[in-house]
Amino acid sequence: MIKGIRGAPDILPEESGKWQALEIVARDVLDRYGYSEIRTPAFERTELFVRGIGEGTDIVEKEMYTFEDRGGESLTLRPEATASLMRAYVEHSLGAKSSLVKLYLIGPMFRHERPQSGRFRQFHQVDVEAVGSPGPAVDAEVVALLHHLLEAWGLRGIQLHLNSIGDPACRPAYRQAFVAYAEARRSALCPDCHVRLTKNPLRILDCKVPSCQQVAAGAPTISAYLCEPCRDHFAAVRSMLDGLKIEHAVNERLVRGLDYYTRTTFEFLNTALGSQNAVAGGGRYDGLVEELGGPPTPAIGFAIGEERILASLEAQQTPPESPTYTGVYVATAGAEAFPTALDLVQTLRRRGLRAALDLEGRSLKGQMRQANKDRYRYSVILGSDELARGQATLKDMLSGEQRAIPLSEVVEHLTRLPEREQA
RNA sequence: GUGAGCGUAGCUCAAAUGGUCAGAGCACUGGACUGUGGCUCCAGGGGUUGAGGGUUCGAGUCCCUCCGUUCACCCCA
Numbered sequence: 291m292i293k294g295i296r297g298a299p300d301i302l303p304e305e306s307g308k309w310q311a312l313e314i315v316a317r318d319v320l321d322r323y324g325y326s327e328i329r330t331p332a333f334e335r336t337e338l339f340v341r342g343i344g345e346g347t348d349i350v351e352k353e354m355y356t357f358e359d360r361g362g363e364s365l366t367l368r369p370e371a372t373a374s375l376m377r378a379y380v381e382h383s384l385g386a387k388s389s390l391v392k393l394y395l396i397g398p399m400f401r402h403e404r405p406q407s408g409r410f411r412q413f414h415q416v417d418v419e420a421v422g423s424p425g426p427a428v429d430a431e432v433v434a435l436l437h438h439l440l441e442a443w444g445l446r447g448i449q450l451h452l453n454s455i456g457d458p459a460c461r462p463a464y465r466q467a468f469v470a471y472a473e474a475r476r477s478a479l480c481p482d483c484h485v486r487l488t489k490n491p492l493r494i495l496d497c498k499v500p501s502c503q504q505v506a507a508g509a510p511t512i513s514a515y516l517c518e519p520c521r522d523h524f525a526a527v528r529s530m531l532d533g534l535k536i537e538h539a540v541n542e543r544l545v546r547g548l549d550y551y552t553r554t555t556f557e558f559l560n561t562a563l564g565s566q567n568a569v570a571g572g573g574r575y576d577g578l579v580e581e582l583g584g585p586p587t588p589a590i591g592f593a594i595g596e597e598r599i600l601a602s603l604e605a606q607q608t609p610p611e612s613p614t615y616t617g618v619y620v621a622t623a624g625a626e627a628f629p630t631a632l633d634l635v636q637t638l639r640r641r642g643l644r645a646a647l648d649l650e651g652r653s654l655k656g657q658m659r660q661a662n663k664d665r666y667r668y669s670v671i672l673g674s675d676e677l678a679r680g681q682a683t684l685k686d687m688l689s690g691e692q693r694a695i696p697l698s699e700v701v702e703h704l705t706r707l708p709e710r711e712q713a
Numbered sequence: 714g715u716g717a718g719c720g721u722a723g724c725u726c727a728a729a730u731g732g733u734c735a736g737a738g739c740a741c742u743g744g745a746c747u748g749u750g751g752c753u754c755c756a757g758g759g760g761u762u763g764a765g766g767g768u769u770c771g772a773g774u775c776c777c778u779c780c781g782u783u784c785a786c787c788c789c790a
Contacts, residue, residue, distance in 0.1 A: 569790075
């Protein structure tokens with residue numbers, strides 16, 4: 291048996307409905323906020339991610355699915371959406387059409403990590419980006435949008451963590467101060483953090499090792515080092531969120547792992563989820579577009595992990611769907627009724643009804659069982675008796691009542707009956 | 714990449730110290746109900762016990778290797 295790829299699960303028929311429901315809500319809410327969908331390819335030149343995400347990041351260093359195409363060019367399956375989206379933004383000069391461009395992208399991302407609960411090698415994100423404005427109002431609206439989305443999905447108990455990590459004017463000073471502080475306490479740090487010290491020192495703030503946390507607790511905080519503009523920006527974002535009654539906690543340890551972030555960073559956490567508990571995360575990245583060869587363009591965005599949203603909904607036992615009885619199952623007694631049944635079913639389908647019949651020559655009993663299992667609201671029984679009299683038997687699968695009606699009126703009759711009924 | 718746990722029918726699981734141990738429930742198909750679902754009862758199909766090797770008179774049960782899977786670390790959605 292040829293098996294699927296580890297960490298790239300199939301979404302089976304019984305669960306695809308949940309995904310559809312999730313994405314319908316997302317598209318609806320995004321549309322209300324004025325966002326347009328963009329679809330970019332699932333792969334890009336490797337260079338795009340190396341430059342966009344950052345040479346030293348874990349994603350680029352060890353998690354990318356990279357391969358050479360037949361022309362010898364290095365390509366990579368997208369590990370995240372922002373870089374692709376910004377590439378398209380620059381390539382097609384989307385900024386020329388309006389000063390603030392609002393885009394979203396839904397699709398699979400690929401990262402070569404060891405799978406575990408809430409983490410996959412192919413996973414799905416709803417990625418949202420607002421490009422073109424540096425103002426704090428955009429930050430606030432973007433966070434409010436995400437908050438709105440989670441609410442629309444029915445998620446409960448999600449915490450919002452917020453931080454500002456400064457900009458090129460002030461972050462270097464902080465970084466320097468932090469490194470000096472950490473360097474002095476090197477002996478207390480775990481081996482991983484020794485590596486971080488040179489590669490990505492701020493990540494030490496995130497480390498879970500107790501001794502490192504102690505070091506982190508006494509470390510200089512970013513807030514003390516923010517420059518005037520960054521401080522004002524952050525304060526403005528916070529006060530707008532307060533005005534919108536969106537609860538948030540400032541988490542100075544929230545240092546995101548991608549190089550391109552500036553100023554505002556945020557994460558929505560669900561502590562009910564276990565180890566991989568970030569349900570969505572994002573931030574501002576005012577330098578990325580320029581880094582990719584475009585004009586200096588401020589932007590902010592976030593990504594939502596669809597698997598983690600679904601897991602959260604499972605965890606709180608509110609699956610997105612409830613079974614309904616709809617449509618018509620046409621059962622036949624005797625092979626001679628089949629042509630009539632087939633024709634009837636096709637007609638019903640053209641009239642917009644969900645309709646089916648047995649294609650395997652099963653017994654009437656078997657057909658009725660199928661009708662019940664597939665949640666059909668009505669069944670129509672066609673047999674030699676009915677055909678001889680020019681009639682059909684119409685049965686209500688919920689009440690069990692049945693009666694004979696003229697064959698010629700079946701379609702009309704069924705299209706007038708209530709279409710959807712709760713179980 | 715590192716560590717730990719687990720791998721028996723489609724699914725969830727049984728099978729005491731190795732000796733009728735290859736089973737049950739659900740699901741599926743058929744029947745009881747001679748043309749009818751959801752309840753009940755009966756029957757049937759389906760497994761080289763993840764793969765390969767070893768120990769033994771004998772292994773699902775012990776040992777080794779590999780593979781898969783789960784959770785955790787790392788990191789992130």
